[in-house]
Amino acid sequence: MTFDQFLQYILSGITSGSVYALTAVGFTLVFSATQIINFAQGQMVMLGGMMGITLHEAGLPLWACFIGAVAVVAIVSVGMEEIAIRPLLRKGVLTQIIATVGASFIFETAAMLIWGRDAKPLPPFTGETPIAIGRATVVPQTLWVVGLSIVVVVALTIFYRKSLYGTAIRGCAVNPEAARLQGISYRRVVVFTFALTGAVAAAAGVMIAPISFMGYANGTMLGLKGFAAATLGGLGNPVGAVLGGFLLGIVEALGVGVVSAGYKDAIAFVILLLVLFLRPAGLMGAKVVNRQ
């Protein structure tokens, strides 16, 4: 592999890593607030992409498609929590996790019935002329995807660290009963978290659709990769989730270059298994995983 090829693979890895990172952030935020692993997270990304495409086909400008898709998927995510997860509160976390798996099948089937079996594209936000970085090239949409990931991660970090409501959500994750005794509504925190993760997933879906098309079945793999990234970084740790996402994307891309494109998906899961065997708490070793 030449240096130029290496650079090209790294850039490609950063692009897919951005989407994995945003999906992993969704996993980790829901897990922190509720201890639930939301296996419908990948389908939220898919729904975001499909929604963006539909709105564009209806003649809306791209910025409106983006906002519309984010809003719709945030509502869908809250609806899933209200209908499939909340009624199972007394049945335990495992039952709720299984409910998210069920929800993912429903979303996938519904998407197939609504949008058909073929993957669809969304036009790039700002043209298709490749930009040279050294001797490697990227399409402008890549910059949008990477830029969005950085903006989302910085905004979430500021929100969770600096705002009172963000601190309240972290408090809820640590000790829900003590949080209630401060007047913090746990219900609202859960609803807000599902809305936020739905919105982040949808934003990722709309951003990636111009690069890799979007179809009803894309959510499963995106979800599994996001879960692998979240586990790699340390479930419950948003910074770890982002690092895990980028690391997974880059290793996957290099694996394609060194081994074969056929093993692309297998590489992610070999990494997931290695992490689970060797460092179950993930690279960032989030304390929250072992708090019980």
Add this chain to the structure above:
Amino acid sequence: MLELRDIRAAYGKIEVLHGLDLTVAAGEIITVIGANGAGKSTLLKAISGLVKLSGGSIALDGERLDTLSVEQVVSRRLIQVPEGRQLFGPLTVAENLALGSYSRRRKGTPVTERLKKVFALFPRLEERKGQQAGTLSGGEQQMLAIGRALMAEPRILLLDEPSMGLAPIIVRDIFATLRTLNQEGLTMVLVEQDARIALSLAHRGLVMERGRIVLADTSQGLLANPEVQAIYFGQRAGGRAGAGSGGGR
């Protein structure tokens, strides 16, 4: 001010409070003493709304509280300092205090003024404001738990075993602070196993056994009561059959 009428509460099918009556006047400190399992903590949880009543009523200045959610009770400024402190361990001291102000973030005295007051009462919290709450000593954690409650500008402070696990000298300091707060007008309901220090602080005391109030008197009256002395201070007297291991510390 606070009025409990024939309150009953159960965990599943097991009733743990069997019809309690209690009235708390403004500016008063009432202490509830009793053995482990007497229902003292459940009583506080029932007032806070964490445990729902199966009968009876709780009212604050005539407004029913037992139909409200925990968050709504907190917004009426009935603030609980829970057993075992229940701090947000990974969050800093400053963040814990900020969350204390959550229910009154847009009302009352400015939050910065409240923070100044808490730091004046507990200067050690100011020194450690950037430190994770879980790394504080037991005494500092109790100070933080009380400080966090004060950030909500309570009308009634509900304290569940504030002396638990603390060295006697720390307990003395904390109770001295509670006395100061009461002299400034703060009403308190204090649940304690350390009957002597609790009664020395309170105006009135109640003795609970097996979910019932079995004795109610002024603190001086209870301190002088031979039965209370026998059970809770380990002094020789008639003794109450079936009393637990609550006293003697």
